Amino acid sequence: MTEEEWTIPDVAVAVDLAVLTVRAEQLQILLVERGIEPFRGALALPGGFLASAREDIDGAAVRELAEETGLAAEDLHLEQLRTYGTPDRDPRRRVITVCYLAVVPNLPVPRAGGDADVARWVPVAEALDGPLAFDHSRIISDAVERARGKLEYTTLATAFCPAEFTVTELRRVYEIVWGEQLEPRNFHRKVTGADGFLVPTGEKTLRQGGRPAELYRRGPASLLHPALLRSRASSLEVTA
Secondary structure, three states: OOOOOOOOOOEEEEEEEEEEEEOOOOEEEEEEEEEEOOOOOOOEEOEEOOOOOOHHHHHHHHHHHHHHOOOOOOOOEEEEEEEEOOOOOOOOOOOEEEEEEEOOOOOOOOOOOOOEEEEEEEEEHHHHOOOOOOEEEEEEHHHHHHHHHHHHHHHHHHOOOOOOEOOHHHHHHHHHOOOOOOHHHHHHHHHHHHHOOOOEEEEEEEEOOOOOOEEEEEEEOOOOOOOOOOOOOOOOOOEO
């Protein structure tokens, strides 16, 4: 193709949001029931097209999150996951979507809006087992793997927790997201010994029954040192 023959491709840009939480002892994802074609009535990730040629992509993600779910970006962890641009991923036209991964503590059922008729939390395993609109099964798989990997070397796990939490509650986040049972004493020693990971509040709670449990909040660290590694055994490996 010569320079004279080349033209700027006609491509639409969209954003999608993979919002993960831990609910009812399961890793769940926020899905909406599409209110318009294509795939009307099918479950999909919340998202949509940029509102204008001048809208910032990060701003579009925040806007779509609020419009389709009622969630505010400041209440959750939000980061770009990756870009998806397979030519036939949308039957309407060529659409490139920038997907964002969001992590929130357990929240009530979200409010649907925009192009969505219904918004609800769905267990990840159930979501991946059923038909979804567009290529959203692939996006969900990528989002879950990103979250699993980031739990190893960042403090992302605390984003699944309320403002104050116990080590047991934090451990359940790791177990649910990783799908592995962890040795409680080993886990307690390693997370409380990780620099800047947890900050004791000086308070205790009886919400887990038994003896009072220490309450913690997220510390200033964003990276974990040493890292916590997934293990196929019922223990937790650690690396420097």
